[in-house]
Amino acid sequence: MSRPTAVFDLDGTLIHTAPDLLDSLNHCLEAAGMQTASTSEFTRFVGMGVKVMLERAFEAQQKRATPEQFQAMFDQFIGHYSGNMPGKSQPYPGILDALDRLDEAGFDLAICTNKTEALATQLIAGLDLTRRFKILTGGDTFPFRKPDPRHIIETVRKIGNDPERAIMVGDSRADINAAKAAGIPVIAVDFGYTDLHVREFDPSVIISHYNELTVELVDGLLRAAAG
Ligand SMILES: O=C(O)COP(=O)(O)O
Numbered sequence: 001m002s003r004p005t006a007v008f009d010l011d012g013t014l015i016h017t018a019p020d021l022l023d024s025l026n027h028c029l030e031a032a033g034m035q036t037a038s039t040s041e042f043t044r045f046v047g048m049g050v051k052v053m054l055e056r057a058f059e060a061q062q063k064r065a066t067p068e069q070f071q072a073m074f075d076q077f078i079g080h081y082s083g084n085m086p087g088k089s090q091p092y093p094g095i096l097d098a099l100d101r102l103d104e105a106g107f108d109l110a111i112c113t114n115k116t117e118a119l120a121t122q123l124i125a126g127l128d129l130t131r132r133f134k135i136l137t138g139g140d141t142f143p144f145r146k147p148d149p150r151h152i153i154e155t156v157r158k159i160g161n162d163p164e165r166a167i168m169v170g171d172s173r174a175d176i177n178a179a180k181a182a183g184i185p186v187i188a189v190d191f192g193y194t195d196l197h198v199r200e201f202d203p204s205v206i207i208s209h210y211n212e213l214t215v216e217l218v219d220g221l222l223r224a225a226a227g
């Protein structure tokens with residue numbers, strides 16, 4: 001039997017990246033002569049990758065960009081964000097101990113993010129976390145991404161594991177809906193980036209700190225899912 005897999009979202013779940021993403025977004029908005037975004041606006045923009053974040057920022061100000069202007073802003077964002085990495089971004093309290101616990105219990109650890117694979121890989125390396133994860137897939141790794149359930153399923157399959165013995169940990173509706181559509185139990189953190197409280201998306205469990213992410217909790221969810 002393959003090893004069980006714990007799949008983690010990145011932004012707002014493993015790593016608190018909001019200050020850097022917001023800095024880079026506001027750098028681009030200012031350069032375009034637009035208003036800067038607040039933290040609460042940012043939580044509505046994030047979750048579906050950089051392109052969607054920029055589109056939502058334009059919509060919020062009822063502004064339109066030509067495809068060329070949009071591409072230029074996208075390139076500027078990537079340059080600014082990647083140039084300042086890892087910046088102020090930090091793993092959430094308790095996550096490293098939680099990863100250790102799962103690792104010691106025989107879980108393979110995976111990252112499934114809507115960030116581009118290159119940016120996510122650079123960030124995880126910059127924080128010296130690469131060796132902890134068997135795989136990282138981004139929003140551009142496959143022709144589909146969260147909330148498409150195949151993003152999680154194919155991430156697990158790529159390491160040769162069985163999606164029926166996987167759990168997802170995430171902070172947003174995309175994570176929760178993708179996991180539910182995949183039939184994978186999902187633990188939602190309530191400290192990430194979401195416009196509505198995660199309870200609205202009906203995850204299997206909600207945690208407020210990683211000391212709640214125990215092997216017992218995860219094993220219980222896997223047993224319940226196996227029926
Ligand atoms: O960067 C984003 O928009 C989303 O990234 P996440 O899937 O890791 O939350």
Ligand SMILES: [Mg+2]
Pocket residue numbers: 009010011012013047170171172192193
């Ligand atoms: Mg997230």
